[in-house]
Amino acid sequence: MLHFYTAGESHGQALLAFLSGLPAGVPIDIEFINRELHRRQLGYGRGGRQKIEKDRAEIFAGVRHGQTIGAPIALRIENRDWQNWEKILAVEAYPEDDSTAKKLVAPRPGHADLAGSQKFNFHDARYILERASARETAARVAAGALAKTLLRELGTEIASHTIQVGHTRIERAASWEEILAISNDMESPLRCVDAAAQEKMKGEVDAVLKAGDTVGGVFEIVAHSVPVGLGSHAQWDEKLDGRIAQAVMSIQAVKGVEIGAGIMAAGSLGSEVQDEISYDKSAKKFARSSNRAGGLEGGITNGEDLVVRGYLKPISTLRRALRTADMVTKEPVQAAYERSDWCVVPAGAVAGEAMVALVLADAFLQKFGGDSLTEMRRNFEGYARQIHDF
Ligand SMILES: Cc1cc2nc3c(=O)[nH]c(=O)nc-3n(C[C@H](O)[C@H](O)[C@H](O)COP(=O)(O)O)c2cc1C
Numbered sequence: 001m002l003h004f005y006t007a008g009e010s011h012g013q014a015l016l017a018f019l020s021g022l023p024a025g026v027p028i029d030i031e032f033i034n035r036e037l038h039r040r041q042l043g044y045g046r047g048g049r050q051k052i053e054k055d056r057a058e059i060f061a062g063v064r065h066g067q068t069i070g071a072p073i074a075l076r077i078e079n080r081d082w083q084n085w086e087k088i089l090a091v092e093a094y095p096e097d098d099s100t101a102k103k104l105v106a107p108r109p110g111h112a113d114l115a116g117s118q119k120f121n122f123h124d125a126r127y128i129l130e131r132a133s134a135r136e137t138a139a140r141v142a143a144g145a146l147a148k149t150l151l152r153e154l155g156t157e158i159a160s161h162t163i164q165v166g167h168t169r170i171e172r173a174a175s176w177e178e179i180l181a182i183s184n185d186m187e188s189p190l191r192c193v194d195a196a197a198q199e200k201m202k203g204e205v206d207a208v209l210k211a212g213d214t215v216g217g218v219f220e221i222v223a224h225s226v227p228v229g230l231g232s233h234a235q236w237d238e239k240l241d242g243r244i245a246q247a248v249m250s251i252q253a254v255k256g257v258e259i260g261a262g263i264m265a266a267g268s269l270g271s272e273v274q275d276e277i278s279y280d281k282s283a284k285k286f287a288r289s290s291n292r293a294g295g296l297e298g299g300i301t302n303g304e305d306l307v308v309r310g311y312l313k314p315i316s317t318l319r320r321a322l323r324t325a326d327m328v329t330k331e332p333v334q335a336a337y338e339r340s341d342w343c344v345v346p347a348g349a350v351a352g353e354a355m356v357a358l359v360l361a362d363a364f365l366q367k368f369g370g371d372s373l374t375e376m377r378r379n380f381e382g383y384a385r386q387i388h389d390f
Pocket of ligand 1: 047110111112132133134135137251252253254315316317339340341342344347348351
């Protein structure tokens with residue numbers, strides 16, 4: 001229902017995002033999109049790039065007088081560093097010398113450099129890394145902000161927080177209110193709800209900076225107030241857990257996705273893992289004793305908060321370079337170093353929120369359809385009555 005794709009290179013002129021399938025009449029606030037872009041740029045452990053870029057989105061199509069018109073939306077985020085890259089990434093053929101080529105022949109282990117160069121037949125990883133770079137997540141975040149706007153209209157809110165950096169993990173559960181507050185806290189260095197754990201996490205980030213290394217971690221995304229019945233058990237590609245896993249796994253450097261207590265559950269007994277069901281007769285509502293399923297059973301939302309975790313590897317551009325082989329001479333060399341981040345967990349979380357929002361908005365559209373928000377809201381409210389009377 002919702003189609004989205006991005007275009008643009010890391011140091012190119014701009015990033016572009018296209019989103020089609022949003023109904024007409026969704027109110028659009030460009031400052032909300034820009035705020036989301038700003039959140040993506042924050043976080044303890046980011047490189048110099050974030051100081052150059054002050055991301056702002058411009059909308060070129062699909063919105064009129066502050067609301068969607070039911071047509072595809074096109075967005076652009078300018079790269080402020082473009083004047084330094086204009087020759088290096090010129091569209092036109094350019095006489096190649098060392099200063100204009102900025103070739104990269106020493107592929108970084110863990111990046112797309114070598115596999116991409118072999119696949120696309122370039123002896124210069126510049127052709128690959130410019131697109132493989134997580135700068136692309138800015139376009140996802142802008143599109144995700146539009147999806148979040150639709151979800152908000154129907155009562156669903158998404159937030160995230162950091163639960164692990166390196167070896168430091170928070171030991172306690174966080175409430176929705178805490179997660180929402182930290183998620184929107186522009187001053188929090190790592191967006192972790194536990195101040196003591198966050199200090200230790202900062203220590204880990206400082207240590208890798210000093211050592212010329214990098215550090216990974218885990219972010220958690222929570223979607224609050226999600227209706228029962230999004231996604232389906234009926235076909236493998238309709239299962240919402242699978243669709244969310246694919247979306248979050250597609251974020252650069254994410255190497256694992258967990259729903260609810262999924263990883264812990266694998267080493268536990270059935271009686272320790274399932275969430276027991278009860279019925280509150282006065283509220284006329286089913287309830288669960290816990291939410292270890294993370295809001296999804298059989299690929300269908302069950303009305304509890306949706307809880308998704310993304311496991312980020314430590315990023316692969318290291319100041320203390322790793323060993324690699326030159327793509328031209330085939331001789332052993334040190335891997336290339338480009339200005340780089342050394343911890344990206346909070347930024348990865350914002351990209352994760354965007355991807356979850358896009359999948360959820362798609363699932364809402366499948367279930368409640370409608371060409372306008374008014375029509376969609378009518379379908380949604382009719383279904384809410386059906387669930388209430390179940
Ligand atoms: C927000 C964010 C920022 C990133 N910044 C960098 C970076 O500065 N340097 C780097 O080498 N990798 C960075 N990465 C990770 C790479 O883009 C990623 O590892 C690479 O594209 C290879 O893809 P893969 O790790 O998913 O296999 C970042 C990832 C995210 C989510």
